[in-house]
Amino acid sequence: SDAPTVELPAAAVEAVRRADWVTVFTGAGMSAESGIATFRDAEVGLWERFDPAELATPEAWADDPALVWGWYQWRARLVRDASPNPGHLALAELGRGRTVMVVTQNVDDLHERAGSEVISHLHGSLYSPRCSNCGRPYDGTDAEPDRAVHELRVEPPTCPVCLSAVRPGVVWFGEALPADAWSKAEKAFAASDVVIVVGTSGIVYPAAALPERAMSAGVPVIEFNPEPSALSSQVTHSIRASAAVGLPALVE
Ligand code: BJW
Structure with a gap:
């Protein structure tokens, strides 16, 4: 062959x-x-204007949580389909x-x-979202990535306990x-x-x-x-x- x-x-x-x-x-x-795509390769489609090294930061999350949440939802969808x-x-x-x-x-x-x-x-992991404030794991079904395929910004869900935004369960630059x-x-x-x-x-x-x-x-x-x-x-x-x-x- x-x-x-x-x-x-x-x-x-x-x-x-x-x-x-x-x-x-x-x-x-x-x-x-x-x-x-690898981290340091160019992203495609919706995301080609964004540098992953800048999105995977606490600063990006603080500036625009819906942009960061949308990016991780999009990636979770890509992986799910791979x-x-x-x-x-x-x-x-x-x-x-x-x-x-x-x-x-x-x-x-x-x-x-x-x-x-x-x-x-x-x-x-892409599959362990947690509250950005109290840290509780979040298992709501609105963490499903379906919407993110066509939308750049997706509002993150809200923690049922402390009402703060749910964040991806990943480690960003500067985090332990x-x-x-x-x-x-x-x-x-x-x-x-x-x-x-x-x-x-x-x-x-x-x-x-x-x-x-x-x-x-x-x-x-x-x-x-x-x-x-x-x-x-x-x-x-x-x-x-x-x-x-x-x-x-x-x-x-
Ligand atoms: C193939 C292939 C094929 C292609 N087959 N191969 C200066 C010196 C030292 C450290 C620092 C410094 N300045 C800042 C820091 C710290 C910083 C850091 O290391 N920065 C460097 C960039 C300089 N580190 C941190 O901030 C870490 N935290 C920390 O230090 O905390 C301190 C602290 C202590 C106590 C309290 C508080 C704070 C955290 C690092 C977190 C990294 N996070 C990310 C995002 C994860 C979530 C997400 O995915 O969105 O992790 S960044 C990104 O890089 C991701 C990856 O896991 C990680 C590594 O990338 P990786 O996997 O190596 O991918 P690429 O794309 O770089 O490379 C792909 C490779 O594959 C290439 O070599 C290709 O050739 C190859 N390849 N096709 C096999 N088919």
Whole structure:
């Protein structure tokens, strides 16, 4: 067939084969081949005028909550209509016979839908809105993303308890990562025989410090990214392959 192929370094394949505990650290590139744009790629349609790095901030939320809520509803809809790609499926397959701990920076649920257990969503989730004031989880049906497809601004729902605006359950620039997600991620990295990094630019901290620490501790780190990232020069094996091509080759 004319399916893309990739040559994997034998030492990388061997390190994964021998490992009992594997931590997989993923970023937006993991979901690119599911049709979800990466964070630093241009957005499309309604959203092409907006810079994601500016929308994912407490300042944008304070200025225009309906714009920010509408953006997250639109993204939740895109993800709902997307499917896990062969990379997600390969990682779920890798978890048969060894412990694979997925630590993701992504707010989508494509790892879960592929059958992986995600032990840490470092930057939160599209599916855990909460009150911006009292923090209570919000489970109202008006958090459904249907309206957002055609509308730039969608008024956020209101917390039934304190009547404040409901916000997306994600981590914006300048906000602390959820403490439990962070400590689970630290434990996973500390316990692993090998770390696989997929589709992250490696520039957003403190998340990017996790693979750096593993490398300092002498744990082999294998990166899959079609482009060089900020981590590429430090990792043990940097493989220029996309998630949906490289990961199935690793698992087969
Ligand atoms: C493929 C592919 C394919 C393409 N296959 N690969 C200076 C130094 C250090 C830190 C800072 C600093 N100035 C400011 C900071 C702090 C800041 C930060 O790190 N900024 C940097 C940008 C400089 N960090 C924070 O603010 C964090 N909080 C914090 O520090 O708190 C301090 C604090 C402590 C105590 C109390 C209070 C505060 C929070 C960071 C939150 C990040 N949030 C976001 C949004 C999440 C919600 C949402 O999705 O909307 O998280 S930003 C965005 O970046 C998102 C991502 O998870 C994250 C990482 O991006 P990612 O995943 O790497 O994606 P891309 O697009 O950058 O890269 C895609 C990659 O895929 C590329 O490499 C492609 O080549 C590759 N690719 N196709 C495989 N098919």
